[in-house]
Amino acid sequence: MTVRDLIRFLDGWAPPALQQPYDNTGLQVGNPDAEIAGAVVALDLTHAVLDEAKAQGANVVVTHHPLLFKPVKRLAPGPGPSGLAYRLAAEGIAHVAAHTNLDAIDGGVSFALAEDLGLEDVRLLDGFAGQTVKLAVFVPESHAEAVREALAEAGAGRAGRYDACAFATPGTGTFRPLDGADPFVGTVGALERVDEIRLEAEVLRARLPQVLAAMRAAHPYEEVAFDVYPVERVSDSVGFGAIGTLPEAEAGAAFLARVAERLGERALRYAGDLARPVRRVAVCGGAGVDLAGKAMAAGADAYVTADVTYHRFFDVLDGAGRPAMLLVDALHYATERCAERLLADTLAAAFPSTTFRRTEIRTAPVKTFVA
Ligand SMILES: [Zn+2]
Numbered sequence: 283m284t285v286r287d288l289i290r291f292l293d294g295w296a297p298p299a300l301q302q303p304y305d306n307t308g309l310q311v312g313n314p315d316a317e318i319a320g321a322v323v324a325l326d327l328t329h330a331v332l333d334e335a336k337a338q339g340a341n342v343v344v345t346h347h348p349l350l351f352k353p354v355k356r357l358a359p360g361p362g363p364s365g366l367a368y369r370l371a372a373e374g375i376a377h378v379a380a381h382t383n384l385d386a387i388d389g390g391v392s393f394a395l396a397e398d399l400g401l402e403d404v405r406l407l408d409g410f411a412g413q414t415v416k417l418a419v420f421v422p423e424s425h426a427e428a429v430r431e432a433l434a435e436a437g438a439g440r441a442g443r444y445d446a447c448a449f450a451t452p453g454t455g456t457f458r459p460l461d462g463a464d465p466f467v468g469t470v471g472a473l474e475r476v477d478e479i480r481l482e483a484e485v486l487r488a489r490l491p492q493v494l495a496a497m498r499a500a501h502p503y504e505e506v507a508f509d510v511y512p513v514e515r516v517s518d519s520v521g522f523g524a525i526g527t528l529p530e531a532e533a534g535a536a537f538l539a540r541v542a543e544r545l546g547e548r549a550l551r552y553a554g555d556l557a558r559p560v561r562r563v564a565v566c567g568g569a570g571v572d573l574a575g576k577a578m579a580a581g582a583d584a585y586v587t588a589d590v591t592y593h594r595f596f597d598v599l600d601g602a603g604r605p606a607m608l609l610v611d612a613l614h615y616a617t618e619r620c621a622e623r624l625l626a627d628t629l630a631a632a633f634p635s636t637t638f639r640r641t642e643i644r645t646a647p648v649k650t651f652v653a
Contacts, residue, residue, distance in 0.1 A: 283636050285342060285376045286314040288321075291632050292380050294437075297488030300386040300413070300520055307383050310349045311367050312376025318342050320637040323626040325618055326645040327377055332369055334641055341375050344629065344638070346391065346621035348379035380625065385522060386410065388442070391567040392524040394620035398544050399565065399586065400528065405442070407523030407564050408576045409516040415490060418482040419497055419508040420455050422467065426479040432500035436493040439483035442518050448483040455507070466502045484513060486520060523566035523573045525580050531561040534584070534608055541586055545616035549650045553595040554608030560584045567618040574598065574609060584608035588617045615646030 289309055301307045310327075320340035324331045327349045335343055349363050349370075357368040370377050385391050388406060396404040417438060421429045430448055433439065439447035455478035459465040468474030485493050490510065498506055532540070534556035542550055563584050564577035570587035571594045577585035578598070585598075590611040600606040622640045629638040 283318050285316050296380050296383040296387050298383050299488035300383040302382040305382045306348045307381045310377040311370040318636055322639055322641055323622050324641040328645050330643045331641050343377050345379050348381050386520050388519045391621045392565050394624040395565045395567045396524045396526050398620050401526030404524050404526035406521045407525045408573050409518055409521035411516050413487050413517050413520050414484050414513045415487055415510050416513050417485050417510055420478045423477050425502050429500045432496040433483050436496035437489040438485045438493045451480045525564040527562050531559040541612050545612055547616045548652050551611040553598050554605040578607050586610045586612050588614040
């Protein structure tokens with residue numbers, strides 16, 4: 283297994299096209315052709331993680347946070363990304379990141395956080411608009427099933443907890459092969475009528491190239507007739523944040539205790555009324571306060587995220603100044619540490635003969651002092 287195989291898998295699972303414009307997901311440093319001896323999975327790349335990888339004989343580090351965001355002017359030993367990139371190159375360790383693309387998929391980081399907190403019936407909180415297209419392809423009846431299967435296999439027709447969603451309508455296709463054509467049915471110069479099926483399925487824009495390739499491979503015609511058109515509806519399979527319910531309602535204070543205990547933190551910041559029961563809970567790993575409004579609109583009793591600045595805590599107050607929801611800042615590291623489990627478990631399942639080990643290092647440089 284090479285670094286390229288790892289990247290290809292990550293690109294299929296969490297397409298880079300889903301990353302935010304500011305992001306820099308994917309290969310950070312390394313040779314794609316290198317054979318993977320072993321990999322360490324961490325939230326952040328740090329010198330301690332590199333030491334750990336070396337001690338384990340691993341030559342790949344997979345993280346959620348990318349190392350390289352801003353232009354680096356030199357690679358030399360020293361602080362910051364430049365020094366880490368230098369070490370990676372000098373010591374022959376590859377570094378691959380899956381960041382906002384991994385936040386954006388159904389089953390991504392916020393879903394892992396929801397699982398950590400014990401939420402059930404978890405769904406996407408804020409679906410992206412403009413990220414899906416409708417594909418309609420015209421297939422002779424004899425090959426409709428094969429094309430339908432190929433589309434589903436390539437990832438067309440995924441919606442929430444369903445896959446292989448498609449619709450078929452019978453009709454008649456007409457065409458006349460011209461000189462030089464090598465038609466699957468019909469003869470050159472004669473108008474042909476064929477019983478065809480119009481197969482349609484929704485496709486994530488990021489997956490369209492692989493779906494079209496699979497469609498062409500399974501379709502018998504020289505010239506495949508198909509349409510791709512945009513879907514304006516908000517996606518239910520890609521977006522940010524997640525929302526679910528606790529098995530039973532609990533008091534606000536009990537809920538905060540749950541969050542602290544499950545995420546391994548001793549102190550949380552919050553705004554809200556601890557006397558009010560919590561049942562419906564929205565989450566977003568990392569800096570997600572911008573979704574607080576969506577969480578309230580979705581009926582959340584509590585919203586757990588991180589990096590909430592002082593003034594944003596006012597956002598949860600209603601017109602009479604009463605808190606409409608519990609807003610919890612559970613710290614960036616604690617809300618995204620679940621990305622290590624998500625990445626390590628998914629990669630280990632995809633590549634059973636390669637070792638993907640979660641780091642044992644707490645990579646967060648920030649700690650909480652409890653007096
Ligand atoms: Zn983050």
